[in-house]
Amino acid sequence: MFGLGGRGDAAEIKDSGGRPGYTEIQPKESRTPQERQDIRSRILNRDVIAEIQGPLQDKRGGLEKEKEVREPIQNKQDGLERERAVREELEQKYPSEKGNQIVSEAYLRGKNGNIIKDSVTGEARRVDFVVVKDGKAVASIEVTSKTADKREQTAKEERIRDAGGNYIRDNRGELAEIPSNVRTQIERRD
Amino acid sequence: MIKIYDKAQWHIDAGESAGAVVAKLKAVLEFLDLKGLLDSEGKEIMELGIDSSVSLHERMLTDEGRNFMESCYDKVINQPAGEMAQALEQEYRDWKL
Structure with missing residues (x-):
């Protein structure tokens, strides 16, 4: 050297x-x-x-390293647009005529209906979209950007699921179970 | 599709400080609560505590709350946490007139 x-x-x-x-x-x-x-x-x-x-x-x-400063209103507009696009796809894939409900902004709850908090972070977990049919979730979707790091959120959700947070309230206010084989999928959009 | 007025994760995912984002949305919810604009779902979230999972959407609000947020929230969304309550108060007064 x-x-x-x-x-x-x-x-x-x-x-x-x-x-x-x-x-x-x-x-x-x-x-x-x-x-x-x-x-x-x-x-x-x-x-x-x-x-x-x-x-x-x-x-x-x-x-520190320069990063683009964006106004909150822009973050909101981008987030809404991503979710609109994903929702359209879900409506195509899971039509309401076949008994599907698309539930937005659903908190993970226990069997008694109470929101379950993560033991590590002390936070709750809210999922962007859950598709429910016949009282059970058939899909769970998180919408985000192409670059957002979702590892901590995913880990938080796993802990809450392990602690019994396997229910949400559907659009009728009734508890719907999320089967163990239904895990939240991350949908990334520009 | 339900109307969502704001969501912590939009801003956190965009690289904003989680603490600052949560503080701001907490200020908004506290204002709405003070004005009696929260419905049962909104009150549930207030009791639970505001964290990075929070979103502000129409199911959380009374009819008046929904009307107010649709009319005024985007005008104040860029305000920092420390000025949010005052900005909302001003918008609320103007909106009520």
């Missing part, structure tokens, strides 16, 4: 002494143009680090 230094286009010379991981560097005046170019391209300097890492560090204030 080259030592880092600031002598023009030359790395600090370290005598390898035959040690592995070190490269013997010849004195500057004996290098060919190609060798000098090779050294230039392999020396890590601040500019190269910055290029590789991107705008991770602001020299003034230590800002």
Whole structure:
């Protein structure tokens, strides 16, 4: 590995002494143009680090990586549009004429109808869409963006399901069981 | 399809701070509760406690609550948590006139 230094286009010379991981560097005046170019391209300097890492560090204030700032109204519009699209697909796949109900914003509940909270986070779990037929859930759907990380939410749901949160209230206010083989599917949209 | 006025996960999934998002929606629900605009489902959520699972939708509200939210919520949705209650109060007063 080259030592880092600031002598023009030359790395600090370290005598390898035959040690592995070190490269013997010849004195500057004996290098060919190609060798000098090779050294230039392999020396890590601040500019190269910055290029590789991107705008991770602001020299003034230590800002983190830039991310797009979006207004809440835009988040709402995007979320509504994603859910509208998924709902349309569900209505096609599970028509009401065949006895299907599409339940929106359903909290996971216990057998007694009470909302079950996760023992780890202390939070409840609300599912975007649950399809119910003959008193039982046949599908459970979470709608999100292409990039959102849903692992924590999924883990929370698993814990709540394990704790007995296997019911929701359907559109008639009646409890519908979510069978153990029905797990929430994540539908990602732009 | 039920009318959804806001949902914590929309903003959290978009990268906003979960704490800030929940604080804001809590302020909205507390306002609605104070004004008597929550129905039984909304009151259930208030008793449960507001967390990142919260959404604001029509089943949670009285008829008056639904009318108010449909008329006014999008005007205040961009307000930060600390200013939300005041913004809602102003909208409510104007809406009642």
